[in-house]
Amino acid sequence: MSRALMINGLTVPVPVIQGGMGVGVSLSGLAGNVAKCGGVGIISTAQIGYQESGFEEHPIETNLRAIAKHICRAKEIAGGRGAVGVNIMVATRRYEDYVKAAVKAGADLIISGAGLPTVLPSLVEKSRTRIAPVVSSIKSASVICRLWDRKYKRCPDLMVIEGPKAGGHLGFAREELERVTDTEYEKEIQGIIAVSKEYGTKYGYQIPVVVAGGIYDGKDMEHALELGADGVQVATRFVTTYECDASEEYKQAYIDAEEKDIVLVQSPVGMPGRAVKNAFILGKKDKPKDWKCHQCLAKCNPEKIPYCITDALVNAVKGNLDKGLIFCGTNAWRAKKLEHVSEIMEEFKTAAELSH
Ligand SMILES: Cc1cc2nc3c(=O)[nH]c(=O)nc-3n(C[C@H](O)[C@H](O)[C@H](O)COP(=O)(O)O)c2cc1C
Known part of the structure; x- marks a missing residue:
């Protein structure tokens, strides 16, 4: 028996979210295949339309169109399995329009980091799209939960904890990245889980929490689950797959x-x-x-x-x-060959079963 990830009524059989990777590293090819294997495939909306005609003249409008195209294509690849979502950075110009486009296209989940998604709840009202902030500290978790509680009378559907080993832009000062130890950050993770319990209890909902940053293999996942996480978000490992959208x-x-x-x-x-x-x-x-x-x-x-x-x-x-700037997480050097998404998902599925 595997431990499914439950995101406010959405059942994800394998508790793995493939992290959004911009620009163009996680599009429908990668996200659709992760979903097909029972996880959550996340499309990055950062300049998602970069390959489309019209991008040079009208980048934002082209991106907004490409969101619908990639969500639709990823769902086709997934064939009804897993879930398909998007990562929209709060720092994006015209962020609200990107969110609205994703909701309209039927995204199952929106994950938003690179800033705190203070207005996100108002943009998904009356839709089936679940929402998750990305947090890196107890402080940011508390701030966003308190704000959504006060202003929108709700809690997050899911929390993503992104630690210092992640790839792409990082939510830490450089000195913190160089200084923080694994043991110190594990305390932070447990503190964030406590915050999610506090706000979940208020709404009679168990907010699932996934840990991101440096999760590369089944062992890393087992460790995260032992710490109290409900699942993991993994990005770097999925780059070296045949299905990844990068060159x-x-x-x-x-x-x-x-x-x-x-x-x-x-x-x-x-x-x-x-x-x-x-x-x-x-x-x-x-x-x-x-x-x-x-x-x-x-x-x-x-x-x-x-x-x-x-x-x-x-x-x-x-x-x-x-x-070019080749974004990656701390574990990128561990890749030795290309793999299929299905092989990686099988490894994580086994780890989740072992931790049950
Ligand atoms: C190539 C690459 C691009 C990324 N781009 C984004 C992005 O556009 N937005 C975002 O919120 N996170 C981005 N991330 C962070 C991932 O979504 C993820 O949370 C993190 O990398 C997980 O750690 P891991 O890579 O060690 O598995 C990126 C990561 C990588 C490796």
């Missing part, structure tokens, strides 16, 4: 990387991020003369940024690595 070059960069090649970088958006060290990180970066803003973040000042984060991530996902 072969992107996947090969993970396979070729050694542990010493996984580094912290300061992203132009002002947050630290983690990536594979390459010529782009080491070299001089500047915007081309004919550079045009792609309208990704609400708070970017195009005059001041050293390089454009959209360009760097799009270059990477397309395989133009010398001009």
Whole structure:
């Protein structure tokens, strides 16, 4: 018997959420296949339309259309199994329109981090879309639960705890990332679980909690479940799959990387991020003369940024690595070969059964 993840009436047979990965790393191909294996496949909406015609002229409108296209395609691949959701960063320019597009397209779940999703409940009212904030500390968990409780008389359907080993932009100061130990962060995880219990009790609902950041194999998952989590969110492990939407070059960069090649970088958006060290990180970066803003973040000042984060991530996902930022989690170096999503999901399913 496996332990299913229950997200407010939505049953997820294998308690694994594949973390959203932008730009273009988790689209319908990866998300649909994770759902097909009984997990939650998450499509990243960050510049989701980058391959579509019209993106250069009207990036936001093209992205909004691409959300519906990818949710629909992922659900087709899934064939009714698992669940399909989206990751929408709070920092996204016109965040509310992205949420509305995802709800309209029938997303089962919206996960929102990179800021606190203070207005998210008002955007999903009367829909079947469940909502989950991403939190990294007891403090941020308490703030968002208190706010939703006071303003919307509700609690989250799910909480995602993203720790310091995650990939992409990170919700910690650089010093914290370098200092915090596993044992210290495990205390934080248990504190966040306590916050979720407190607010769940108030609403007669058991808020499920998933742990993200550094979960790579069945053993890592068993450990997270022992700490009291109901499931895990996994991103880096899914990059080196045949089904992942990134280019072969992107996947090969993970396979070729050694542990010493996984580094912290300061992203132009002002947050630290983690990536594979390459010529782009080491070299001089500047915007081309004919550079045009792609309208990704609400708070970017195009005059001041050293390089454009959209360009760097799009270059990477397309395989133009010398001009690309290859986001990854601390465990990217552990990939030795390409795998099928089904093999990874089988490993996690077994781990969940063992922990039951
Ligand atoms: C390549 C890559 C891109 C990511 N992009 C996003 C993103 O666009 N939005 C977001 O909220 N999290 C993003 N993340 C974080 C993941 O969703 C996930 O929570 C985290 O990486 C889990 O840790 P793991 O990679 O060690 O499994 C990204 C992670 C990776 C590896």
